[in-house]
Structure formats: C-alpha cells, structure tokens
Amino acid sequence: MEDNNEILLMKGNEAIAHAAIRCGCDGYFGYPITPQSEVLETLAKEEPWKITGMIVVQAESELAAINMLYGGGAVGKKVMVSSSSPGIALMQEGIAYMAGAELPGLIVNVQRGGPGLGTIQPSQGDYFQATRGGGNGDYNIIVLAPASVQEMADFVDLSFELAFRYRTPVMMLSDGVIGQMMEKVVLPPMKPRRTMDEVRAECPWAAIGMKGKGKSVVTSLELMPREMEQHNLSLQKKYAEIRAKEVRFEEYMTDDADYLIVAFGSASRIAQKSIEICRSKGLRVGMLRPITLWPFPTEEIKRLCNHVKGILSVEINAGQMIEDIRLAVEGRVPVHHYGRMGGMVPGPDEIVEAVERMRV
Amino acid sequence: MKNEIIIAGFGGQGVLSMGKILAYAGLFEGKEVTWMPAYGPEQRGGTANVTVIVSDEAISSPILSTYDIAIVLNQPSLDKFEPMVKPGGILIYDGYGISTPPQRTDINVYKIDAMDAAAEMQNIKSFNMIVLGGMLEVCHTVGIENVVKALHKTLPQRHHHLIPLNEQALQRGREIITKER
Numbered sequence: 001m002e003d004n005n006e007i008l009l010m011k012g013n014e015a016i017a018h019a020a021i022r023c024g025c026d027g028y029f030g031y032p033i034t035p036q037s038e039v040l041e042t043l044a045k046e047e048p049w050k051i052t053g054m055i056v057v058q059a060e061s062e063l064a065a066i067n068m069l070y071g072g073g074a075v076g077k078k079v080m081v082s083s084s085s086p087g088i089a090l091m092q093e094g095i096a097y098m099a100g101a102e103l104p105g106l107i108v109n110v111q112r113g114g115p116g117l118g119t120i121q122p123s124q125g126d127y128f129q130a131t132r133g134g135g136n137g138d139y140n141i142i143v144l145a146p147a148s149v150q151e152m153a154d155f156v157d158l159s160f161e162l163a164f165r166y167r168t169p170v171m172m173l174s175d176g177v178i179g180q181m182m183e184k185v186v187l188p189p190m191k192p193r194r195t196m197d198e199v200r201a202e203c204p205w206a207a208i209g210m211k212g213k214g215k216s217v218v219t220s221l222e223l224m225p226r227e228m229e230q231h232n233l234s235l236q237k238k239y240a241e242i243r244a245k246e247v248r249f250e251e252y253m254t255d256d257a258d259y260l261i262v263a264f265g266s267a268s269r270i271a272q273k274s275i276e277i278c279r280s281k282g283l284r285v286g287m288l289r290p291i292t293l294w295p296f297p298t299e300e301i302k303r304l305c306n307h308v309k310g311i312l313s314v315e316i317n318a319g320q321m322i323e324d325i326r327l328a329v330e331g332r333v334p335v336h337h338y339g340r341m342g343g344m345v346p347g348p349d350e351i352v353e354a355v356e357r358m359r360v
Numbered sequence: 361m362k363n364e365i366i367i368a369g370f371g372g373q374g375v376l377s378m379g380k381i382l383a384y385a386g387l388f389e390g391k392e393v394t395w396m397p398a399y400g401p402e403q404r405g406g407t408a409n410v411t412v413i414v415s416d417e418a419i420s421s422p423i424l425s426t427y428d429i430a431i432v433l434n435q436p437s438l439d440k441f442e443p444m445v446k447p448g449g450i451l452i453y454d455g456y457g458i459s460t461p462p463q464r465t466d467i468n469v470y471k472i473d474a475m476d477a478a479a480e481m482q483n484i485k486s487f488n489m490i491v492l493g494g495m496l497e498v499c500h501t502v503g504i505e506n507v508v509k510a511l512h513k514t515l516p517q518r519h520h521h522l523i524p525l526n527e528q529a530l531q532r533g534r535e536i537i538t539k540e541r
Contacts, residue, residue: 009387009395035399120400181422182383182395266423273421347425 008185012152012178015185016082016108017042020054023157024193026077027055029065031087034120035176036110039082052193062087066094066107073103073169074218076199076206078160082108084176085126086117089134095169096135099235100220102205104163106156107141108172110179113343121343122176124267127320130173131294138232140239142170142246143293145264149183157188166242167205173293175316177266177345248291249300253279257286259355260304262325263314264290266345271314274351285355293321301328308333310358314351315339334358361391361416363501364424366441368409369433369454374488377514378431379410381492384510385502386414396422407436414501429499431491433474435459452495452537462540469540470498477532486529493533504530 010018017039020028030040040058048054059065065081072079083091088109098105111126113119130143142162146152152174159170199206200213207216222228252272254260263271268289278285288304290297305311310333313322319337326335338354340346365382369375376397386393396411411427413419429450432438438453439460445451447466455461456475474490481490496504507530511523 007387009384009393176399177396177422180397180399182380182393183419183422184387184393270421270423273424276420345423347423348421349425 005186008187009182010149010185011038011180011182012146012149012174013038013110013180014042015149015153015187016156016172017046018187019153019156020080021046021048021052022188022190023160024052024078024191025054025080025156025160026193027057027068027072027079029057029059029068029072029079029081030083031059031062031065033084033087035112035122035179036082036084036108038179039108039110054193062090063094066091069105069107070094070098070101070103073098073105074101074206075208076203078104078106078164078194080106080108080156082110084110084112084120085114085123086112088126089129092129092134095141096133096137096139097220098169099133099135099139099141100137101218102167102235103169103218104160104167105169106159106163106172107169109174111173111175113341119343120176122180122266122316122345123341123343124173124175124265124316124339125318125320125341126173127293127315127317130171131296131324139235140242140294141168142166142242142295143173144170144248145173145291145293146178147265147268147289149178149181149185152178153185153187157191162246164202166238168238168242173265175266177269243295246292247295247297247299249297250289250291251300252287252289254286254288254304256284257307258284258309259286259358260308260311261285261287261314261351261355262290262301262311262321263287264293264321267314267316267339270346270348271351273348274314274355277348277352278355283355283359290321296324296328298324298328301325302330305329305333311335312351312355312358313337314346314354316345317341361414363414363429363499364427365412365414365429365431365501366409366424366427366444367412367431367433368407368437368441371406371408373408373433374485375408375433376410378488378492379412380514381507381510382412382414382502384513385506386412388506388509389502391415391502392417392419394419394422407434407440409437409441429495429501431495433491438462450499452491452498454491465541468498470494470537471540472533472537474533474536477536478529481529481532483525483529486525486532489526489529490533490536493530494537495533496530497534497537498539
C-alpha cells in the first residue's frame, strides 16, 4: 500500500474498499449482495488486517452487520458496512438505533432495482428511504451521492469526518452504474488508524471504560417521555446545524440556462451527456447536481429557479427527489420528472427528448 | 479524439476482458476512459456487452444511446446494436453464425471471421484478441504496444507465458479484417 499519486483504473466498489483501508477505517462488516460484492471481495483480497489492523468480517446477515456497526460506533471506532437495496432495507432498524444513540458509522448503499428483492441492475429507487430516515422516529442521516469512481474513493474519508463531527450515521448512496463501472482514480493518501488514546480524547462519549472519565451510556431507549423529548430537541438542533453547514452540490452550465436539470449520482453523468447534446442543438440547458441528498440544496434550487423556464428532475426511479425540488421551487416554475425503473437505465437521448417535451 | 464503443456477444467470448484491455491501453496513453459492463444474468449463457469510452477529454456519461464503433459477435447483438451506430460510424461483425448480415448503408461495415481464424490457430481463447486486433487496424483507438502492456496488467502472472500467443492473435486480426462497405 505505497503512497503515491498513481492513476489507477478500477471499479467504484473496489475504490471504496481501497479508500477505507487508506483513510484509517477500523472495521468493515458486510454480507455479499450484487451489485456491491466487490467491496467485500476487494477487502478480503487486500487483507488490511495485516497492513493497518483494520478488521473485515463477513457477517451472517445484514442484521448482524448493522448491529456490528452499532457496536463499533459505540466504542468510537471508524466502522462501515456496505450492501445493496434489499440488504439496506434490512438494516433500517439498526440505523434508527444509531441515530437515536448518536453513533457515527458509514453505510454504503450500491442501489439496485426494487421494490422487494427486485433486480440486480442499477436504480436510484432508495432516495426516499435514504433521505426520509428509513427507520422509525424523527431522524435524518447525512446522505452523500457519489457520481464517479473518484468520488466513491473520496467520500469514504469525508463520510467518516462528518459521521464523527456530528455523531451520526452517514450514508453513501451509490448505484450499480458507479459501483460496477471502471474509471480512473487516484486513491487518497494513507492515514493511520486512530490510537486508543486518540479515541479517548476525540470521543468522550465512547463506551470504552471509565479510565480517566465518567461512565458513558450508549442507548436509544429513554423511558421518560419528557426526557425523550429533550433528546429529540437536541437531535433536531443538530440536524438544523447540518442543514446550515453541510449542503454540497455542483453546478454545470447553469449561468445562461433556460432549462435546469436536477440529477444526482449516475443519473447526473447521463444527464451531463444529454446537456452536451442539447447545447449542440442550441438548447440552453444546465444542471444542478446535489452531492448531499440530505441536507438537500434547497436554497440553490430556489435561487436558480428564478432564471429558468422549467426544471427536469432526472432520476432512475419513479420520481422521488422531485418532491424536494418542488418544495424548493414552491410552484414558481413547472417541475417535470424523467426516469426509468426496475433496473432499466435511461440513455442520454431519452433525457434530451424529455427536455424537448418541456419546451412545448 | 473520442471513441464511444460497444462490444457485444455471447457470454464467455471474452467481451468484457476485451473491453478491459482496451480501457487499460487507453489509460496507458493518458486518455480518459470508462468501462461499463451490462452485468447480470445476461452474462450467464445469454448476451454480454460492455461500453468502453476512450477520449482526450473528460467523459460525461458511461451509458450511451449511440456509438461510434460497434463490435458485434453474434446475431442478437448485431440486431440490437446495428441501429445504434452513429451515421458514418463503424460496425465490425464476426460472420460466424450470422444469418442476417448488416443492412445499413450509412455506416462503415467491416467483417472479421475471428471465430474461424481462432479455430485455425487451434486456440479458441484467442478469439477476442483477433477481434481487438482487427478493430485497431481500422479504428486506431489505441496503439498495439499499449494493448500488449494492458495484457501484462490484466492477465495474472501465471498466464503471462500466453502473451506472445495473444500478440499473434492481434496480428492475425489486423490481417483478416475486411471492409464490406
């Protein structure tokens, strides 16, 4: 694991595994499922327990994996799980418990077609599940949407940073396109795992014994409703801070755009090609790509919608993010949706036609 | 330079690895590359395909509606991808098992009887390198020397003794590809 800036060619799933080792991840727990099994396979092949001491566990199920994440988070470790849509559905209880207990952890969802067991091909059908809090209670988790193999690598470290800064689970919401495609990538520099002393200093809340501090209780249970309401209010205060500070997005050719596409992850890549085609036809189309799906770039869309005649939400689903766009737009311009479902992925031409339909 | 390429055939013909070698060769030439497989059940017994883009500039979509170059290695792939070649683009097909040959007159059509040539060479596994050699003879997407470098990169060490055989296959492909129109 030499440290250099070599440009490599690899799959998005492989990039996640390499980035995890390099950014000082303490443990990975997972259960194989297409289209993300290369994460676990790559970790098994790289044997990081011999390099950094990072542990890799093939759990007996997704339920086991998410509860291992809870355990790792509770003792202040940088831990992660990865799975695909149906597996992530199984993990929702554990994610809600982590949100309630304010535990850091990274959950990678390489989405496939649904609902239910669905297909193994790419989809973005889990937007609602990821951004609304798929489990019970009033909570949100930070959701990052990588659109390239490079971002698959870069967002691992970023996710851990955010997870510990806000003591919250963070999800990387990817899909079968970004997971399975090979692209150029420069891996992040090697960073050592944190020592126990560093964990003690940085995570006073961690349940790692009372040495040098009082006791730490990690739980999402509180029998007194009045105290549970206070806990909820403090969670909401934290979510407000995240909304204020952590919105991330990217704009593409929005300066002179008459029409705006909003798309994330793989859909944004396809939409970018559609914009190239539209521009060659003299159609001025731009794009806003949310990088954080929660918190959502509401203010940016609000600002941009004053300059465009219409917005097209391009998603590989039946229209989920469109609800957040409409909340931002508040009826000022028409908002349309184009998408495919069940593992079918739209081609650039289909999106161009959808833009052209908006004009009439 | 930007080549948007689809390679399609039966699972087991070496379609995905041919794409991977092409992508690595592009990487060695300092180009932007993407390799996007149609993964899933079609790999097992049905048709397999991979989209490879090699470009001087940043690549937006790894998924395309039309292609500069289509390499089709069976009838279902020919039927599916012939209509998706850009006018003036290139279609390369293997004649083996083809009952309905390409129909379009607004594209450049090349035929390569790689299946027959691989049988002649008594090495059916060299099929995909014969096709790749033929493709590079007409498309010049990457240099042959970088394909050989890519073989070193993608083949496990224990198979490196087969690289000279693959080089012969690449050369054979360059010789036998013929322009139909």
